[in-house]
Amino acid sequence: xxxxxQDPRHKITKRGQNVTFxxxxxxxxxxxxxxxxxxxxxxxxxxYFQNEAQLEKSRLLSDRFxxxxxxxxxxxxxxxxxxxxxxxxxxxxxxxxxxxGLGRSANFGPGTRxxxx
Amino acid sequence: xxxxxxxxxMDCAEGRAANLPCNHSTISGNEYVYWYRQIHSQGPQYIIHxxxxxxxxxxxxxxxxxxxxxxxxxxxxxxLRDTAVYYCIVRLGWGGSEKLVFxxxxxxTVNP
Numbered sequence: 549x550x551x552x553x554q555d556p557r558h559k560i561t562k563r564g565q566n567v568t569f570x571x572x573x574x575x576x577x578x579x580x581x582x583x584x585x586x587x588x589x590x591x592x593x594x595x596y597f598q599n600e601a602q603l604e605k606s607r608l609l610s611d612r613f614x615x616x617x618x619x620x621x622x623x624x625x626x627x628x629x630x631x632x633x634x635x636x637x638x639x640x641x642x643x644x645x646x647x648x649g650l651g652r653s654a655n656f657g658p659g660t661r662x663x664x665x
Numbered sequence: 666x667x668x669x670x671x672x673x674x675m676d677c678a679e680g681r682a683a684n685l686p687c688n689h690s691t692i693s694g695n696e697y698v699y700w701y702r703q704i705h706s707q708g709p710q711y712i713i714h715x716x717x718x719x720x721x722x723x724x725x726x727x728x729x730x731x732x733x734x735x736x737x738x739x740x741x742x743x744x745l746r747d748t749a750v751y752y753c754i755v756r757l758g759w760g761g762s763e764k765l766v767f768x769x770x771x772x773x774t775v776n777p
Contacts, residue, residue, distance in 0.1 A: 590767025
């Protein structure tokens with residue numbers, strides 16, 4: 549399978565603990581995105597990388613959240629001092645910069661489901 | 666990005682065409698219409714996108730009205746595996762924000 553992969557698929561943690569998720573994009577894709585999805589809602593954008601540069605961040609990405617993509621390949625999303633409100637599905641997506649007229653379509657991974665108890 | 670309006674739910678009989686509407690009355694001239702779907706417990710899956718002409722691929726057809734204020738996603742022969750939440754998204758094809766703005770989508774249930 550050469551799609552976007554995420555690890556772990558499920559994570560249960562206690563409030564106040566730190567967690568880190570990993571995303572491996574499709575190898576030739578230079579753009580990588582993180583989204584969060586709560587029950588019954590559509591995914592919400594968190595942040596976006598082009599290669600190793602973090603170019604856009606949502607206001608949803610509080611100071612407790614940090615994302616990195618050190619070598620322009622895989623990415624990590626860390627949540628410090630988790631709160632119950634952080635319980636959600638965290639989705640990663642990647643895409644290839646498209647030329648004019650092609651538009652853009654993102655390939656999503658299966659997500660990491662976080663439960664904070 | 667322009668906002669979209671979709672019905673919260675729809676039903677379709679297996680083997681019949683599923684026609685999913687989307688209103689995007691404030692769409693601008695350089696914004697594309699994208700459709701994604703999300704099967705339960707999976708990440709969203711890209712289906713199709715278009716600017717102003719109708720588009721067809723192996724998964725679906727996209728019909729965009731001449732004024733571009735609405736569109737319809739057509740699944741020509743729906744199967745049980747097409748049961749999912751379908752999202753209509755409008756965004757710039759290039760330039761502007763990179764994010765996809767998802768609404769709540771339409772929950773399509775394909776019945777046997």
